Amino acid sequence: MLPIKTADIVIIGAGVMGASIAYHLALRGVRDIVILEKEEFVGQGATGRCAGGVRYQFGTEINIRLSIESLRMLGCFKDETGQDINYRKCGYLFVLTNQRDVTVFKQNVELQRKLGVQTEWLSGDEVRRRLPLMRFEDALGGTYNHEDGLVDPNSVVSGYISAAQRKGVKLLNGVEATGIRVSGGKVSGVETTQGSIDTSLILNAAGPWSAQVGQMAGVSIPVQPLRRQIFTTTPMPEIPPDFPFIIDFANSLYFHREGEGLLIGMSNQNETPGFDQNVDEEFELINLEAAIARMPLVEKARRASHWAGLYEITPDAHPIFGRTPVDGFLVVAGFSGHGFMHGPISGKLMAELILDGRFSSVDVSMLDLARFHEGRLIQEFNVV
Numbered sequence: 001m002l003p004i005k006t007a008d009i010v011i012i013g014a015g016v017m018g019a020s021i022a023y024h025l026a027l028r029g030v031r032d033i034v035i036l037e038k039e040e041f042v043g044q045g046a047t048g049r050c051a052g053g054v055r056y057q058f059g060t061e062i063n064i065r066l067s068i069e070s071l072r073m074l075g076c077f078k079d080e081t082g083q084d085i086n087y088r089k090c091g092y093l094f095v096l097t098n099q100r101d102v103t104v105f106k107q108n109v110e111l112q113r114k115l116g117v118q119t120e121w122l123s124g125d126e127v128r129r130r131l132p133l134m135r136f137e138d139a140l141g142g143t144y145n146h147e148d149g150l151v152d153p154n155s156v157v158s159g160y161i162s163a164a165q166r167k168g169v170k171l172l173n174g175v176e177a178t179g180i181r182v183s184g185g186k187v188s189g190v191e192t193t194q195g196s197i198d199t200s201l202i203l204n205a206a207g208p209w210s211a212q213v214g215q216m217a218g219v220s221i222p223v224q225p226l227r228r229q230i231f232t233t234t235p236m237p238e239i240p241p242d243f244p245f246i247i248d249f250a251n252s253l254y255f256h257r258e259g260e261g262l263l264i265g266m267s268n269q270n271e272t273p274g275f276d277q278n279v280d281e282e283f284e285l286i287n288l289e290a291a292i293a294r295m296p297l298v299e300k301a302r303r304a305s306h307w308a309g310l311y312e313i314t315p316d317a318h319p320i321f322g323r324t325p326v327d328g329f330l331v332v333a334g335f336s337g338h339g340f341m342h343g344p345i346s347g348k349l350m351a352e353l354i355l356d357g358r359f360s361s362v363d364v365s366m367l368d369l370a371r372f373h374e375g376r377l378i379q380e381f382n383v384v
């Protein structure tokens with residue numbers, strides 16, 4: 001049975017979102033917080049399976065603003081929490097091979113620069129000059145930002161969780177939320193696999209599972225789980241230490257340095273929503289062939305590891321922040337494949353909403369749950 005019977009705030013999910021919310025609430029003096037995590041360890045959901053990429057390069061103002069704040073927070077993460085997160089500013093290089101993408105990315109670069117993000121526009125020849133190990137004869141152009149890079153996801157989760165625990169937050173691993181008690185339109189408690197906790201405030205930070213958690217409170221949350229997979233290679237000495245995070249945008253194919261080898265992923269456009277987290281070996285072969293076509297060197301390496309995880313997709317590829325029709329039931333989910341990098345600022349924003357009644361660091365009020373039935377969708381083009 002649970003050692004805890006009541007809490008001021010219960011957070012469901014210990015991925016980057018739950019961890020960041022707990023830390024930022026604790027930082028502002030809230031101590032009576034319980035985090036429920038169904039797995040035995042934290043960060044086993046999307047966060048621990050992600051590619052670790054952090055970038056400023058987005059196509060909507062709100063995503064760029066979230067990145068500006070979040071990447072600044074990641075930059076001082078170690079000083080703030082004591083946890084090293086292995087932040088490597090290797091840059092992201094998007095390679096564009098069709099005219100439509102060139103047009104949209106030129107607009108994106110303009111928007112990014114207007115907001116103070118110094119992304120460079122590259123010609124097709126410049127892309128080929130910078131990537132001598134790759135075959136991009138068809139590149140029409142590209143974008144590069146040297147401040148984009150990589151961060152270790154597990155270190156971010158454990159850094160936030162440990163810092164929150166030092167401030168008194170309680171973490172219950174291996175405890176699954178199974179029901180949410182609502183009376184008179186208000187939250188009154190949560191049922192779990194090990195008993196119930198009375199509370200008047202629940203945060204749904206369940207990532208790909210957030211629609212299921214929403215259903216427990218009778219709230220419809222339009223987040224769909226979608227499998228995405230990755231493999232890593234054995235050491236490839238030819239890859240220089242400053243090799244950027246490369247994205248062949250039209251093919252949703254990406255490469256970045258991982259240890260002495262590469263991490264390679266590709267989005268399967270035929271994937272259907274579901275919770276399957278097994279690697280699709282057939283698609284892995286398609287991914288491998290596409291990777292070899294772009295980088296023949298990959299053929300010489302062997303697979304070191306592979307895994308699959310779940311994106312948490314919303315209809316407009318933007319996250320959902322804030323209140324729901326049930327009083328005391330809040331949601332922060334649906335980051336549509338780029339939520340790791342936005343975890344730090346999202347936790348801070350949710351703490352602001354809870355304690356101040358409004359978002360002040362970045363105005364994300366337009367990313368509310370109500371936008372879906374009120375027809376206020378905001379499309380992001382720059383999704384990999």
Ligand SMILES: Cc1cc2nc3c(=O)[nH]c(=O)nc-3n(C[C@H](O)[C@H](O)[C@H](O)COP(=O)(O)OP(=O)(O)OC[C@H]3O[C@@H](n4cnc5c(N)ncnc54)[C@H](O)[C@@H]3O)c2cc1C
Nearest residue numbers: 013015016017038045046047051053177207309339340341
């Ligand atoms: C292959 C892949 C590559 C990616 N690459 C990147 C990238 O390069 N950069 C980037 O920014 N993002 C990337 N993402 C997306 C990123 O991983 C997610 O957007 C982000 O991690 C979401 O964090 P979260 O905390 O909302 O969800 P999660 O990390 O999934 O956390 C939710 C937690 O809730 C728990 N939970 C669920 N239901 C319950 C319940 N009923 N009771 C208790 N606990 C529950 C789960 O076990 C889980 O630990 C990638 C994702 C995948 C799958």
